[in-house]
Amino acid sequence: MSTRERVLGIDRRQLLGREVPLPPRALRWATSVVGFFVLWWAAVEYSFLNFGLFVGPVETLVAIYGYVLGDPVAGGSQSIYIHAAYSTYRVVAGVSIAALLAIPLGLLIGTSTRAGAGIEWNNYLSPAVESLRPIPPVAWVPASILLFPVVPVVGFSVNTAVLFVVFIGAFFPILVNTIEGVRNLDDEFRRAAQSLGASDRQVFRHVIFPSALPSILTGVSLGIGLGWITVVAAEIVAGNYGLGYITFQAYRLLQTDIIAVGMVVIGALGYASSAIVQRIANRAMPWSDIDT
């Protein structure tokens, strides 16, 4: 129970001058969720806007059941697992490459911001990076289709255009958060480490990096979120596989159940990936009580 609930009078409501106990939390949550499905069902049933063209929650569940058993989707021959695997791999690969480049770059820019830090990398690098940052990753889609081919790798076709767009989506959040993480460190921690005899390398290893880690992981978490946004956009436009691709394919073929299933699966995978990052973050930083 939160303190907020312990404050007098908050966790009660009054009805006709009498106190009425509230239903327990689980019931309130259930009401909310059930309410959502009822609204969805009613919108389809009574054809609110053009909802009549869409599927209701029950049909969606039935469809999910079918595809979970491996039915091929959207006129192709692949099961939904293949498409989900493609999207997941693209997000993981794109975000990983972004992290591998953005974290060192961010540490370099962040540490060189301080006075007397040697070469002022931040002045050489920041303007170039900052001038590219405002372009939304999705706006890179046409350019990257133009520039990045589909490469066959051991029997799989790797769509490097989609990978590049995901990479761009994840790169900037990770970079910005890494820089912030380094800059926010109180100078006295550095001084303390130096006074205890740490060399520059050791200061970096034992003070700067760990203190920036929460912020870096926040960046990775944001990066994965944007990775899912961009992968769907890129697959709709440029893909031949993936959840974005089948969702849009389903629209063309008017298989509305797959549109709904695709949305559910994309949401579930996005949710699962942020939960995993949260887990890893808690593992990596037992000393921190900061949520990423």
Add this chain to the structure above:
Amino acid sequence: MDTAKWAKRSASILGLLGVWFVVGALGPQTLPGPAAVAGAFVGYVGSPVYWNAITLSTLRVLGAFTIAALIGVPLGLLIGWSVVFGDFTYPALELVRPIPPIAWIPFTILVLPSLAFSLGIASFEIDTGIVFITFLGAFFPILLNAIAGVRSIDDEYSRAAQSLGAADWQTFRHVIYPGALPSVHTGMVVGMGLAWVNLVAAEMISGGGLGFMTWSAYTGGSYPVIFVGMITIGILGYVSSTIVRYIGASQLPWMEGSTA
């Protein structure tokens, strides 16, 4: 800023252009260099097609962002403030939240109609699907930050207000709302960025505005225009975030480190 710093920063931008120039000259035929793109830019600045696309995209972002703020801020403040209200509303929103707005595109094309109406002099057609996608992009960051903003306020501020005689709505007005504002502001900055991301995707797929201009430049083979579109979108995105930041800072004179 001293001259040395200026020189370094200019070198950075020139370096970027230099890399582009070299890659454009040596790389694939399809990649236009900076000169070609600059030429296309000059051609487009005089063209009404360009300005129509800019106006349409800007209006869509503005409209969607405003709706997102008008719904997201009050809803978030209430969810954060009242545990009970939050329990009844938040789980449903949490079901929808993990779905990236772009994944809604097929659904919105199917379900949301276009609205056409006229205001005497001019007639408008609003593609509600695109506005909805853009709205979704801005809505959840604003909502989540409003909720987090309320929860970050120490209970003792509310207690202090109550002990000074504030009624519930007065506590909301004088403690919860102002206390959550910094976080709401952060949410709006993030939301504005995501509004543009999702707008561009929606426009590429279902038409109109800068997103479509960029995409049709690709399909039509006029490659320099792709970069004209990207740069324009980048500038507009940057300007709108800066405006949100500026307005936010002017509303928060009490923040530590603010100049006001």
Add this chain to the structure above:
Amino acid sequence: MSKQESNPERRSQNRNQDTNGYEDMENGHRDLDEDDGRARATGEALVEIDDLTKIYDPDGAHVTAVENMDLEIGDNEFVCVLGPSGCGKSTVMECIAGYLEPTEGEVLINGDPVDGPDPSRGVVFQSNRLFPWKTIGQNARFGPQMRNAVDDDRIRELLEETGLSGFEDSYPHELSGGMQQRAELVRLLANDPDIMLMDEPFSGLDAMTKELMQEMLLDIWEEEDRTVLFITHDVAEAIFLADRVVVMTARPGQIKDVIDVDIDRPRDSSVLTSEAFNEYQKRANELIHDEAERAMEQKQQETQEA
């Protein structure tokens, strides 16, 4: 909860209309101070803590913060509650303020059970709780503003008395710790509370500022005749300020002893070096030493268990 109207708005209206209040007080007589219209009981307990027990039970942890506590605080009395950290002394204050409901027993104010926070019971918190988004002037006006009864002269007077004139338009973060604490006191006094509940208000200040703040608090208290419950873990502070010092045990918090401090008022810092003061301090130190040790052991044990 159901016995009385709990709507704070209604409550503040009541406060406006019949400021002499407390009509249903059964025993004791009232002095009506015509100047400010505040009712004063004399010789009778204003605050009555009756067999108070508070158990926190988050996730079944079952921590008894306060156990079977009985205490009466008279009108215009200055009482300090002295105890080791984590002994539940803040809990006592929170029950009087109306933030917490006692698990057992009750807190009576003028014979009526506490029913939520009320402007007649002002609170000063340990960490400064001036609203950071309001200027010093807006903070000072806050209480009266809630019931549309702002008296600008009174606010100006209070700011002047505390040396804060000219800072009305500053935001709290622009002020020093001592000034912030004074501003919070002004905010409280502008509301004209009968009882001031202060939870270690000066613990964050440096020793010199602290001493000045204590003297200022005594001046204010002597001038305006208020009842003060002051919570502290500082032995010298408790004796310097209080008529009575209530010494509490480590958890579960109970009253270990009550020291009547019989030092003449008005007091100033010269008291600190007097022999009587030393005697009181010695006695209080002896009482609290073992409790502080026990509290420390408890804390260590909890950390190991967690």
